[in-house]
Amino acid sequence: MGARLAVRDVSLHFGGVRVLEDVSFTVESGQIFGLVGPNGAGKTSLFNCVSGHYRPSAGSITIDDVEVVGSSPATLARQGLARTFQHPALQLRETVLENVLLGAHTRLPGGPVEWSLRLPRTVRAEKALRQEALDLLDRNGLGWAAKMRADELSHGLHKGIELCRALLTHPGLLLLDEPAAGLPHAEVEQLIETVRRVRDEDITVVIVEHNMGLISALTDRVVVLDHGRKLMEGSAAEAQADPRVIEAYIGKDAVDDAA
Numbered sequence: 001m002g003a004r005l006a007v008r009d010v011s012l013h014f015g016g017v018r019v020l021e022d023v024s025f026t027v028e029s030g031q032i033f034g035l036v037g038p039n040g041a042g043k044t045s046l047f048n049c050v051s052g053h054y055r056p057s058a059g060s061i062t063i064d065d066v067e068v069v070g071s072s073p074a075t076l077a078r079q080g081l082a083r084t085f086q087h088p089a090l091q092l093r094e095t096v097l098e099n100v101l102l103g104a105h106t107r108l109p110g111g112p113v114e115w116s117l118r119l120p121r122t123v124r125a126e127k128a129l130r131q132e133a134l135d136l137l138d139r140n141g142l143g144w145a146a147k148m149r150a151d152e153l154s155h156g157l158h159k160g161i162e163l164c165r166a167l168l169t170h171p172g173l174l175l176l177d178e179p180a181a182g183l184p185h186a187e188v189e190q191l192i193e194t195v196r197r198v199r200d201e202d203i204t205v206v207i208v209e210h211n212m213g214l215i216s217a218l219t220d221r222v223v224v225l226d227h228g229r230k231l232m233e234g235s236a237a238e239a240q241a242d243p244r245v246i247e248a249y250i251g252k253d254a255v256d257d258a259a
């Protein structure tokens with residue numbers, strides 16, 4: 001079963017800067033949920049609150065009814081949360097395969113002491129993880145790159161590598177921060193197929209994305225943020241037709257054009 005995420009009255013303030021203000025929404029198990037809004041709306045900051053990278057100033061966030069505020073990113077990862085980043089941070093000198101394996105050690109039996117002993121069951125489990133990582137790369141069109149160093153590949157491919165890394169942890173909840181940014185059209189189509197497959201494997205997905213084609217194709221429901229506040233919640237079509245949403249985007253564009 002995919003995890004259920006509940007965000008309740010979350011606010012995030014940095015000094016006098018109000019990055020998020022009283023944001024609430026629920027993502028049901030097995031949904032693909034969109035988080036959209038203009039640049040600076042607070043989307044990445046909200047992901048950072050869910051994944052334990054930021055601590056909200058107020059409010060509650062639960063995953064399957066377990067409070068996550070106050071937990072570290074590592075603890076949440078062990079509890080089944082995985083994410084990708086708007087700006088992927090890979091180990092550039094390591095191979096693509098090694099990058100995908102980062103983080104999946106939590107699936108090995110035992111703990112760090114046992115792992116360092118190189119017991120047969122650890123070696124066997126590592127081998128199985130490696131094979132699974134290679135299969136994931138294959139399925140995402142990246143099998144050819146497994147042995148290449150990450151710094152030999154483009155930014156768009158780095159996003160695919162991060163996605164494989166996240167999936168290898170077998171998450172119940174997956175947060176994707178702008179997975180389509182910088183991808184050519186054909187690869188966006190492939191990404192849409194991948195995310196559908198992920199959902200079919202019983203993983204709840206939350207996507208931050210500016211590509212409304214992808215949001216419309218994939219999401220069951222969206223929340224629109226603007227200046228840290230929830231502007232509306234509904235289907236992608238309702239969001240695109242909502243005058244408040246149009247104004248939030250056009251207002252921002254007009255400001256950008258004038259700058």
Ligand SMILES: Nc1ncnc2c1ncn2[C@@H]1O[C@H](COP(=O)(O)OP(=O)(O)OP(=O)(O)O)[C@@H](O)[C@H]1O
Pocket residue numbers: 014017019037038039040041042043044045046086
């Ligand atoms: N650590 C921080 N300290 C101070 N301000 C921050 C911090 N993190 C985010 N902010 C501010 O929060 C606001 C929202 O930023 P955020 O990155 O969450 O927006 P976003 O919706 O993801 O935008 P984009 O679509 O451009 O990625 C911005 O004004 C940003 O400067």
Ligand SMILES: [Mg+2]
Pocket residue numbers: 043044045086
């Ligand atoms: Mg962002």
